Amino acid sequence: SRLEDSVNKTIAENPVVVYSKTWCSYSSEVKSLFKKLAVEPLVIELDELGPQGPQLQKVLERLTGQHTVPNVFIGGKHIGGCTDTVKLHRKGELESLISEANAK
Amino acid sequence: SRLEDSVNKTIAENPVVVYSKTWCSYSSEVKSLFKKLAVEPLVIELDELGPQGPQLQKVLERLTGQHTVPNVFIGGKHIGGCTDTVKLHRKGELESLISEANAK
Numbered sequence A, B: 001s002r003l004e005d006s007v008n009k010t011i012a013e014n015p016v017v018v019y020s021k022t023w024c025s026y027s028s029e030v031k032s033l034f035k036k037l038a039v040e041p042l043v044i045e046l047d048e049l050g051p052q053g054p055q056l057q058k059v060l061e062r063l064t065g066q067h068t069v070p071n072v073f074i075g076g077k078h079i080g081g082c083t084d085t086v087k088l089h090r091k092g093e094l095e096s097l098i099s100e101a102n103a104k
């Protein structure tokens, strides 16, 4: 679909993408983790898009199997949510994923 | 108001009360902290009450100044949200608050 193409284009063209909701603390946590790493992800606030928000969430669920926020992509790859991203960071794997994505 | 009285009665009559939303991870985190401490709080899921949910949230905001979830009370006292409760636990103060509340 048109929306699916636009999501695929967004995650292919931006090294780090976070689909978020402005009032969700888990979304805020993952955004601040990236800020701490001096990374500026492309952040898409699903609750600020009107009817397109829930439509985008359905597309994300079709593409990734994940209907929850935050939904994180690095280098075009689906990473998961907040706990997944924090786990990668704790293992020291997040920064190399980000630099690989930036090198593309 | 009638709703304000019912909230005051609920927090006076139950040692630990958590106003929550079923799909919110911060609400889940605070519920699992209590579970870990073998405490069974009274949990009120604001998103399962229909129109009363947002009304209750307004009352909680009037009573506590806090419009967010989770909203935690122990022994009739307003504790705050997830971060506040976790902080008290880290300082070793949460368990004594809970036993005091249970002793009442």
Ligand SMILES: N[C@@H](CCC(=O)N[C@@H](CS)C(=O)NCC(=O)O)C(=O)O
Pocket (backbone or CB within 6 Å): A024, A025, A026, A027, A067, A068, A069, A070, A080, A081, A082, A083, A084, B023, B024, B025, B026
């Ligand atoms: N472990 C996941 C949890 C994600 C999660 O449950 N997100 C909630 C908001 S904090 C959500 O999108 N809930 C909507 C739903 O469950 O339908 C993560 O770390 O991102």
Ligand SMILES: N[C@@H](CCC(=O)N[C@@H](CS)C(=O)NCC(=O)O)C(=O)O
Pocket (backbone or CB within 6 Å): A023, A024, A025, A026, B024, B025, B026, B027, B067, B068, B069, B070, B080, B081, B082, B083, B084
């Ligand atoms: N630090 C607070 C954060 C609470 C918070 O921001 N809760 C969010 C959901 S995770 C909320 O209720 N958002 C609604 C709003 O901001 O209007 C806590 O630990 O409880």
Ligand code: FES
Pocket (backbone or CB within 6 Å): A023, A024, A025, A026, A027, B023, B024, B025, B026, B027
């Ligand atoms: S909505 Fe509460 S942590 Fe996401």
